[in-house]
Amino acid sequence: MRWGIRIRITALAAVVVASVLVVTAVGLMSVQRRALTANLDDALGLVATDLARTHRAGQLPSPLPLRVDDDAVIQVVTTDGTVLRATPGHGQLTLPGPAGTGPEFRTLTLFPSEPDYRLVSQRSADAVVHVAAPVDDIEESMAAL
Numbered sequence: 497m498r499w500g501i502r503i504r505i506t507a508l509a510a511v512v513v514a515s516v517l518v519v520t521a522v523g524l525m526s527v528q529r530r531a532l533t534a535n536l537d538d539a540l541g542l543v544a545t546d547l548a549r550t551h552r553a554g555q556l557p558s559p560l561p562l563r564v565d566d567d568a569v570i571q572v573v574t575t576d577g578t579v580l581r582a583t584p585g586h587g588q589l590t591l592p593g594p595a596g597t598g599p600e601f602r603t604l605t606l607f608p609s610e611p612d613y614r615l616v617s618q619r620s621a622d623a624v625v626h627v628a629a630p631v632d633d634i635e636e637s638m639a640a641l
């Protein structure tokens with residue numbers, strides 16, 4: 497049985513509309529993930545910059561402030577690996593330093609049973625400031641879409 501021209505045009509239009517909707521949804525999710533990650537990077541970068549400034553001034557606070565997330569991990573480590581300050585329970589972590597002179601952002605697994613963390617590492621005189629926060633809020637927002 498042959499389909500009439502109306503049925504074929506309607507089917508083609510439905511396929512085109514569905515394709516546009518899928519491409520738009522994928523694009524929206526990609527843009528949303530990048531925006532949420534950029535917001536987290538901005539917050540982490542501000543804390544790292546502030547801690548680097550206080551380290552250079554010789555005024556590192558104790559305990560370190562958790563201004564990004566309650567599950568944040570913060571370390572200030574000398575270039576030889578000595579931990580100057582760390583959030584409670586996180587002094588034993590070995591975090592990778594930045595390759596260059598500016599801040600370096602990356603996503604990595606710090607704890608096997610927890611979500612990935614977004615980490616910024618920034619040099620400060622003779623030390624490196626590491627600030628990390630879990631990306632679970634980003635994942636939850638993406639799941640809600």
